[in-house]
Amino acid sequence: MSGATLAPAALAETRTPAESGALRAAVPRVVLGLYLLFLLVPIYWLVNMSLKTNLEINSGMTLWPQNPTLEHYRRIFTDASWYSGYINSLTYVALNTVISLAVALPAAYAFSRYRFLGDKHLFFWLLSNRMAPPAVFALPFFQLYSAVGLFDTPWAVALAHCLFNIPLAVWILEGFMSGVPREIDEMAAIDGWSFPAFFIRHFLPLVAGGVGVAAFFCFMFSWVELLLARTLTTVNAKPIVATMTRTVSAAGMDWGLLAAAGVLTIIPGAIVIWFVRNHIARGFALGRV
Amino acid sequence: MAKPLDNRAWFLVLPVVALVAFSALIPVMTVVNYSVQDSFGNNEFFWNGTGWFKELLDPSTDLGGRFFDALWRTLLFSALCLLIEVPLGIGVALTLPRKGWGVAASLVLLALPLLIPWNVVGTIWQVFARRDIGLLGAAVNGLGIEYNYAQTPLAAWVTVVAMDVWHWTSLVVLLCYAGLRAIPDAYYQAAKVDGASSWAVFRAIQLPKMQRVLTIAILLRFMDSFMIYTEPFVVTGGGPGNATTFLSIDLVKIALGQFDLGKAAAMSIVYNLIVLTVCWVFFATTTRSQSEAVQ
Numbered sequence: 001m002s003g004a005t006l007a008p009a010a011l012a013e014t015r016t017p018a019e020s021g022a023l024r025a026a027v028p029r030v031v032l033g034l035y036l037l038f039l040l041v042p043i044y045w046l047v048n049m050s051l052k053t054n055l056e057i058n059s060g061m062t063l064w065p066q067n068p069t070l071e072h073y074r075r076i077f078t079d080a081s082w083y084s085g086y087i088n089s090l091t092y093v094a095l096n097t098v099i100s101l102a103v104a105l106p107a108a109y110a111f112s113r114y115r116f117l118g119d120k121h122l123f124f125w126l127l128s129n130r131m132a133p134p135a136v137f138a139l140p141f142f143q144l145y146s147a148v149g150l151f152d153t154p155w156a157v158a159l160a161h162c163l164f165n166i167p168l169a170v171w172i173l174e175g176f177m178s179g180v181p182r183e184i185d186e187m188a189a190i191d192g193w194s195f196p197a198f199f200i201r202h203f204l205p206l207v208a209g210g211v212g213v214a215a216f217f218c219f220m221f222s223w224v225e226l227l228l229a230r231t232l233t234t235v236n237a238k239p240i241v242a243t244m245t246r247t248v249s250a251a252g253m254d255w256g257l258l259a260a261a262g263v264l265t266i267i268p269g270a271i272v273i274w275f276v277r278n279h280i281a282r283g284f285a286l287g288r289v
Numbered sequence: 290m291a292k293p294l295d296n297r298a299w300f301l302v303l304p305v306v307a308l309v310a311f312s313a314l315i316p317v318m319t320v321v322n323y324s325v326q327d328s329f330g331n332n333e334f335f336w337n338g339t340g341w342f343k344e345l346l347d348p349s350t351d352l353g354g355r356f357f358d359a360l361w362r363t364l365l366f367s368a369l370c371l372l373i374e375v376p377l378g379i380g381v382a383l384t385l386p387r388k389g390w391g392v393a394a395s396l397v398l399l400a401l402p403l404l405i406p407w408n409v410v411g412t413i414w415q416v417f418a419r420r421d422i423g424l425l426g427a428a429v430n431g432l433g434i435e436y437n438y439a440q441t442p443l444a445a446w447v448t449v450v451a452m453d454v455w456h457w458t459s460l461v462v463l464l465c466y467a468g469l470r471a472i473p474d475a476y477y478q479a480a481k482v483d484g485a486s487s488w489a490v491f492r493a494i495q496l497p498k499m500q501r502v503l504t505i506a507i508l509l510r511f512m513d514s515f516m517i518y519t520e521p522f523v524v525t526g527g528g529p530g531n532a533t534t535f536l537s538i539d540l541v542k543i544a545l546g547q548f549d550l551g552k553a554a555a556m557s558i559v560y561n562l563i564v565l566t567v568c569w570v571f572f573a574t575t576t577r578s579q580s581e582a583v584q
Contacts, residue, residue, distance in 0.1 A: 028384035035381050036398050042417040042455065043401070045424050049416055061427050103304040110301035115294045122302065124569070129313050131564050133516040135537035136557040139544045140316030163312040166305055226408045226519045227537075231545070241406045245523075255416060262409040269404025270397075277393045280400055280463060 043266070050259035057255050072260035085240035086264065088154060089223065092239070095158035097218040100165040101211065108173030109199070113182065126167040137163065138231045145232055156232040157239070161222040168221065169214040176210025209279050216276045223269060240265060323554035341555035352552055356559075358531065359539040366535060367514040370453050374510060377454070378461025379499070383491070385466050396466075399459040411523025414452040418524075438525060442532035449521045449533055453514060461506045468502035469495060508571040515564060536560055 049057060050072055051065040076082040110116070111123060137160070145156040184206070188198040204211065230242040244261050273280070327337040347353040381399075386392055402410070420426035420437055429436040438448040472494060480490045518537035521527070527534035527542075534542075540560065544553035 032381065032384040032395065035384075036395070039398060039402060039455065039459070041424070042413045045417050046413050049422070057422055061422075061424075063424075099308070103308055106301040107305040110298035113292060114298035115292045116296045116298040119298075122306070126305070126309060128565055128569075129309055131512050131567075132313070132561055133518075133537055133540075133557075133564060135516070135518055135540045135544075136320065136561050137316050138541060139550070139553065140319040141312075142545075143319060144315055159308070159312060162308055166309055170305060220404055223404065224406045226406065227541070241408050244408060244412065255422060258412060259416060262412050265406050265409050266401070266404070270401060273397050273400045273404060277397050280396050 046259050046262050049255060050263045052256055054254065054256045072256045073264075075257060076260055076264065082240075082243060082261065085238055085243035088233070088237050089229075089239040089241065090268070092154035092157040092161070092229070092237070093219055093222045095154055096161045096165060096222045097215050099158060100162055100169045100218045101215060104166055104169035104173055104214065105204075105211070106199075108170045108177055109203075111170065111174045112177035113185065123170075126170060130164045130167040130171075132163070134164075134225065134227045138227055141228060142231050151232060152234050152236050154237050157229050157237065158222075160228045160232055161225060165218045165221055168217055172214045172217060173207065173210050176207045176213070180206050212276055213279050216272060216280075219272055220269070223265075320554045320557050323550045324558055325551075327551050337551060341551045342559070345552070345555050345559060355539065356536075356556060359534055359536045362533070363515055363517075363535045363537075366450070366453075366517070367511055369450050370457070370514040371507060371510055373450070373454050374458045374461050375503070375507060378458050378506065379465050379503075381458070381462045382465035382469060383495070385462070385469075387470070396463070399462055401459075402456050403459055405456075407519035408523050410452065410456050411520045414448060414455070414520075415524050418448050440529055442529055445525045445529060445533050448524060452520055452524065453517070456520065457510060457513070460509065464502040464506040465499050468499035472498050504571075504574060508567070511567060512564060515567075 048064060051068045051070070052062070053067060053069050053071065056062060056066060111119065141156075141160050142151070145151045145160070150156040150159070180203070184202070185198070188202055193202070226241045229239045230245070233239060233242065240261065244258060244265075324341055325337055325339070326334040327340070328334050341352075344350045344352045345356050348357045385395055405413070415423075417423045418426045418438055420430050426436060426438075435441070436444050436447075438444040476494050477490070480494060485493070516537055517535055518541065521533050521535060522538055525533045527538045536556075540553060540556055543549045543556065
């Protein structure tokens with residue numbers, strides 16, 4: 001303890017209090033700035049590369065594009081095999097988010113409001129699916145969805161991603177719902193509201209932040225996943241992340257095109273983050289802070 | 290107030306149970322089924338009992354040696370990720386502003402890597418770390434340090450770990466920040482009156498208040514780093530040699546590459562049981578600390 005309190009006193013001898021205070025206030029900002037720089041430089045490099053011609057990429061190191069070109073982006077937006085990848089990805093992500101939330105909302109309500117036979121075991125079983133490595137499920141999913149005729153449709157990927165998104169949505173929503181006082185439910189029952197009417201018209205608005213956060217997480221984990229999405233699709237429902245794994249042509253890697261496709265996958269995530277920026281910290285703590 | 294007991298609540302959880310059972314139970318049964326059989330192709334299967342498991346858990350066999358090598362690599366990777374990301378995450382969370390426009394801006398920038406598809410994360414680091422076209426690769430080689438992640442195992446490991454730190458430290462930061470924000474200003478004022486040093490404030494106020502979110506952070510990071518597949522697969526493809534072949538990568542190789550269903554299934558089950566054990570410990574500790582917090 002004494003060492004920790006002595007250190008500032010020793011500093012104060014050499015600097016005036018105002019100077020050391022300003023210095024100390026600057027340290028966190030510098031650390032944060034350096035860390036954000038570390039996060040942004042690799043992304044900048046990707047954007048930089050997406051705006052260069054392949055000739056420039058392969059001919060040497062340039063810190064910014066010497067002849068900026070939108071050629072790679074134009075190719076993605078005009079070539080159906082590229083832009084349909086984005087549409088496929090967004091389709092199954094949207095389907096998955098809707099399915100996950102629709103079934104997770106009543107379940108989270110049940111977990112937050114009632115005790116019932118086997119509730120703790122059920123909750124653990126659900127969570128254990130969030131912890132199962134997707135690699136374990138790749139082959140059985142391939143066979144299962146082939147057998148039921150859903151292979152190579154957005155539904156296959158959307159349902160497969162439910163495996164880890166439903167448990168997560170239940171977990172987050174349960175946290176948020178437990179923060180709503182139970183008196184509200186009792187008063188609604190006394191006032192004669194039926195359960196569905198109460199749930200939709202009165203309860204949902206109270207946990208709107210939680211629903212937003214849960215939707216954000218469903219979007220996030222479905223959007224970033226590659227292994228299952230690639231395994232369960234071939235042509236018709238091929239997601240953008242799988243399209244990107246095949247940019248090797250006769251002339252070698254098409255780095256510019258790959259970079260442009262990568263930049264375009266960052267944009268939906270950035271938009272979604274902007275919408276939930278005020279809830280994000282609480283959401284990452286799964287509503288449990 | 291205790292929650293009322295009402296078994297009709299089962300009707301509310303039924304859709305979830307049905308969907309997750311469809312997605313989880315049938316595949317798990319398939320895996321269990323394969324794990325006790327052998328196949329010579331043509332869809333002909335033979336009973337093999339616990340043969341695959343015995344081979345898998347015996348390091349002297351080909352399969353067992355391969356499995357344990359991949360397991361140690363994965364454990365080392367998880368340990369490195371946790372050792373770097375948790376202290377760094379706490380440190381960065383402490384530097385975040387508490388109010389003002391900087392809060393939203395910092396949070397959005399911090400969350401950005403988390404929303405990038407995992408193979409794009411791999412691509413970003415691939416083009417960033419390559420010695421011919423990448424800024425990092427060219428800079429490190431320019432400093433006179435030999436760095437080529439496609440050839441030396443050490444460089445491959447540095448790249449893969451740096452990528453994971455880049456990708457996931459933000460999760461630790463955001464969780465810790467959520468914990469820090471829950472500390473009332475009065476605590477800091479009291480500490481100021483007492484003349485506490487910033488280290489004392491950290492040890493006595495901030496760290497205890499972050500304990501619960503840190504548990505979540507550590508275990509989420511353990512799970513996800515232990516299951517990692519896409520990012521190292523894109524960057525190194527498991528190489529050079531087998532230097533970065535983690536369990537997931539090896540499993541996919543056996544299952545979808547070689548179609549060795551029995552071996553892959555047995556490996557899946559052991560792999561899953563390891564994660565499940567940790568998951569159970571996680572569930573037990575968090576629920577216990579929550580009930581302690583209530584008391």
